Amino acid sequence: MEIIVLVKQVPDxxxxxxxxxxxxxxxxxxxxxxxxxxxxxxxxAVHIKETMGGKVKVLSMGPSQAVDACTEAIGMGxxxxxxxSDRAFAGADTWATAFTLGKAVERIGxxxxxxxxxxxxxxxxxxxxxxxxxxxxxxQVTYVQDIETMNETCTTVKRQLENGxxxxxxxxxxxxxxxxxxxxxxxxxxGRLIDACTAKAPIKxxxxxDIGVVTSDVGLEGSLTQVSKTFTPDFKRQGKILDGxxxxxxxxxxxxxSNSDAATACKAFAASCELS
Amino acid sequence: AVPKEIPDFSDxxxxxxxxxxxxxxxxxxxxxxxxxxxxLGQERRQKVSAVLIGDRLENLTHDLIRHGADQVFLAxxxxxxxxxxxxxxxxxEDLINEHKPEILLIGATHIGRDLAPRLSRRVGVGLTxxxxxxxIDPEEKILLQTRPAFGGNxxxxxxxxxxxxxxxxxxxxxxxxxxxxxxxGTIIHCEVQLDEADIKTKVLEMFEEKRKHAPITDSKxxxxxxxxxNGEAGFQMLRTLADLLDGEVAGTRxxxxxxxxxxDCQVGQTGKTVRPEIYIACGISGAIQHRAGMMNSRFIIAxxxxxxxxxxxxxxxxxxxxLHDVVPELVRQLTPAS
Ligand SMILES: Cc1cc2nc3c(=O)[nH]c(=O)nc-3n(C[C@H](O)[C@H](O)[C@H](O)COP(=O)(O)OP(=O)(O)OC[C@H]3O[C@@H](n4cnc5c(N)ncnc54)[C@H](O)[C@@H]3O)c2cc1C
Ligand SMILES: Cc1cc2nc3c(=O)[nH]c(=O)nc-3n(C[C@H](O)[C@H](O)[C@H](O)COP(=O)(O)OP(=O)(O)OC[C@H]3O[C@@H](n4cnc5c(N)ncnc54)[C@H](O)[C@@H]3O)c2cc1C
Numbered sequence: 124m125e126i127i128v129l130v131k132q133v134p135d136x137x138x139x140x141x142x143x144x145x146x147x148x149x150x151x152x153x154x155x156x157x158x159x160x161x162x163x164x165x166x167x168a169v170h171i172k173e174t175m176g177g178k179v180k181v182l183s184m185g186p187s188q189a190v191d192a193c194t195e196a197i198g199m200g201x202x203x204x205x206x207x208s209d210r211a212f213a214g215a216d217t218w219a220t221a222f223t224l225g226k227a228v229e230r231i232g233x234x235x236x237x238x239x240x241x242x243x244x245x246x247x248x249x250x251x252x253x254x255x256x257x258x259x260x261x262x263q264v265t266y267v268q269d270i271e272t273m274n275e276t277c278t279t280v281k282r283q284l285e286n287g288x289x290x291x292x293x294x295x296x297x298x299x300x301x302x303x304x305x306x307x308x309x310x311x312x313x314g315r316l317i318d319a320c321t322a323k324a325p326i327k328x329x330x331x332x333d334i335g336v337v338t339s340d341v342g343l344e345g346s347l348t349q350v351s352k353t354f355t356p357d358f359k360r361q362g363k364i365l366d367g368x369x370x371x372x373x374x375x376x377x378x379x380x381s382n383s384d385a386a387t388a389c390k391a392f393a394a395s396c397e398l399s
Numbered sequence: 400a401v402p403k404e405i406p407d408f409s410d411x412x413x414x415x416x417x418x419x420x421x422x423x424x425x426x427x428x429x430x431x432x433x434x435x436x437x438x439l440g441q442e443r444r445q446k447v448s449a450v451l452i453g454d455r456l457e458n459l460t461h462d463l464i465r466h467g468a469d470q471v472f473l474a475x476x477x478x479x480x481x482x483x484x485x486x487x488x489x490x491x492e493d494l495i496n497e498h499k500p501e502i503l504l505i506g507a508t509h510i511g512r513d514l515a516p517r518l519s520r521r522v523g524v525g526l527t528x529x530x531x532x533x534x535i536d537p538e539e540k541i542l543l544q545t546r547p548a549f550g551g552n553x554x555x556x557x558x559x560x561x562x563x564x565x566x567x568x569x570x571x572x573x574x575x576x577x578x579x580x581x582x583x584g585t586i587i588h589c590e591v592q593l594d595e596a597d598i599k600t601k602v603l604e605m606f607e608e609k610r611k612h613a614p615i616t617d618s619k620x621x622x623x624x625x626x627x628x629n630g631e632a633g634f635q636m637l638r639t640l641a642d643l644l645d646g647e648v649a650g651t652r653x654x655x656x657x658x659x660x661x662x663d664c665q666v667g668q669t670g671k672t673v674r675p676e677i678y679i680a681c682g683i684s685g686a687i688q689h690r691a692g693m694m695n696s697r698f699i700i701a702x703x704x705x706x707x708x709x710x711x712x713x714x715x716x717x718x719x720x721x722l723h724d725v726v727p728e729l730v731r732q733l734t735p736a737s
Contacts, residue, residue, distance in 0.1 A: 217516065218525055246670070247548050248528035250516035253484075262599035263484055265513045279603070285413075286508050286663070287607040289481070294599045303669065346402075347562045348524030351543070353555045360699065361715040364706075369728045372718045375599035376700065377732060379716055385677055385698040392644065392677075 124177035129239035161242025161368040162308040170201035194303035194319040198311025203325035214343030221254035237298040409562040418451040428506030431574035434469035450661040454480035464584035476591040507568040524562035564693020572661030667692035685710025
């Protein structure tokens with residue numbers, strides 16, 4: 124099986140710090156990690172390779188430091204990695220991202236399966252997978268929570284729904300987007316990591332010309348959507364701390380609720396407010 | 400760089416909603432989308448249309464009209480039920496190319512987020528994900544699409560100037576459905592010509608998990624617990640409080656993984672987005688991924704023994720203390736004296 128795994132480097136939002144004054148996200152000092160769901164895609168790919176043979180190739184688009192994500196992916200068992208890095212790629216929406224990745228997949232050539240995360244934790248759109256599948260004219264299954272069977276021509280997977288799942292049989296080649304319940308990703312193997320850092324490491328960096336795209340079709344210029352403004356949501360929270368002994372704190376709380384719209388939201392609160 | 404020239408889209412007209420249904424039951428978000436579609440339609444002086452795809456669904460058309468559709472495109476065929484990506488994409492693609500709508504809204508559900516991106520690529524348009532607000536720009540007359548990103552820490556307003564329809568998926572539970580019993584509408588039957596060989600997937604089985612509780616996304620009051628609740632006895636206590644308030648119990652990823660609340664009661668970036676009237680966070684630190692799912696609640700109450708817990712930053716009212724003291728006291732004061 125020839126498997127391509129899409130890996131996006133994202134800021135680690137688990138250790139996110141907020142500006143104590145404005146409540147804004149402090150982006151400085153955030154380390155880059157492999158998008159969590161992409162780890163699960165990688166694990167699945169390496170597992171399939173181990174049982175069926177074949178090769179796992181990682182494809183990532185991002186700034187030059189995204190090479191770290193490629194290195195780690197090789198540490199986890201990928202055979203080679205391609206990083207698409209060019210100033211022209213910056214500012215891409217999902218349309219332009221899927222196009223750029225699509226061109227690179229065409230350059231790679233033959234594949235049986237593409238695995239990727241359902242959603243990246245920064246952009247949060249879950250659009251790149253299905254858009255790439257359409258570009259390549261192959262079927263897709265999204266929200267894959269389990270891969271039951273796999274052979275050269277066909278796979279059976281469980282697709283998560285809001286209230287359960289469906290079992291889907293899908294012809295190959297196909298693209299699957301996976302979620303975290305799929306498996307437990309392995310840690311990178313130290314020896315492989317060290318190999319991946321050497322000059323002979325199987326990591327290639329391609330720019331726009333390498334994959335045969337003109338700069339007006341990629342990045343910000345090639346995008347169909349534009350972010351016209353970004354802002355931090357204004358919570359307008361009252362942020363009132365009620366202290367004192369618990370009896371007092373709780374009765375203060377109920378008093379506050381009774382003086383707000385919250386009392387109308389809930390009969391029990393309304394009743395208790397009349398009580399006190 | 401020179402700004403790109405904006406093509407002439409004057410031949411595009413109409414606000415469309417993809418009418419998601421499962422097993423012949425309309426998704427709630429479909430009705431919500433028709434609510435906002437009416438507003439946008441009024442502003443643009445354009446008709447609202449619903450596209451209903453499946454098999455034997457004529458009985459649903461009335462409900463779509465009642466909720467705001469001026470016309471319903473109905474595509475029926477056994478191969479369209481249940482939903483399969485390539486089948487529904489093909490029907491939508493043909494309809495869009497023939498009728499050229501200006502706006503297309505799709506629910507950000509597991510089906511909508513499967514269909515919309517694929518369709519957007521197919522018809523060559525941009526797509527905005529997971530919107531929580533939509534409006535028409537008064538000057539440019541384009542759709543302004545506002546969405547949370549970065550786990551809800553950043554809001555972005557996105558425009559789609561260079562392609563039509565302007566396409567967005569919209570979060571369930573955000574827009575308001577409206578009904579008008581007297582409303583009339585027309586039904587347009589669509590011809591379906593699909594080759595099973597082109598669909599490439601088969602649904603072998605659907606499995607519905609039995610639900611013992613109401614969906615937390617529908618609940619007006621949520622009592623949520625985190626690691627600080629510390630075990631089953633603690634959750635029993637939260638349930639007592641929730642019952643008193645006619646609410647549901649939910650939790651952080653930590654407690655969902657420990658099994659104290661079911662997976663579909665996890666609130667946050669990788670769980671549910673909720674917006675109840677009252678959200679009571681007990682023993683929850685307020686990690687960014689958790690806040691992403693509850694920040695838009697109307698009122699937030701936090702109970703935590705750590706005064707520096709980030710949850711207090713998004714709370715209207717906070718009590719610093721041990722929840723094992725505070726929650727029973729809250730229950731006591733809320734229980735009417737008999
Ligand atoms: C605030 C904000 C809002 C945005 N809103 C939109 C929007 O509504 N519509 C839109 O079209 N664009 C939007 N974008 C742009 C979007 O974030 C980028 O296009 C991004 O490159 C891909 O989208 P994503 O992060 O949402 O990926 P997703 O579609 O969520 O990613 C799914 C999977 O695709 C793969 N993948 C994604 N990107 C890459 C990559 N660069 N390299 C390798 N694999 C990858 C990964 O496996 C990932 O798990 C927004 C950007 C910002 C900053
Ligand atoms: C990609 C990703 C996605 C994630 N998605 C989600 C998600 O969807 N939802 C989610 O919730 N998390 C999610 N997380 C996890 C998140 O980062 C946090 O780890 C999690 O929310 C913490 O849960 P908690 O508040 O229950 O536990 P903790 O952070 O451990 O907080 C426990 C709190 O309880 C307080 N406490 C302890 N004892 C008491 C007591 N007796 N009385 C009062 N207070 C007490 C403590 O002071 C502390 O503040 C995600 C993480 C990642 C990396």
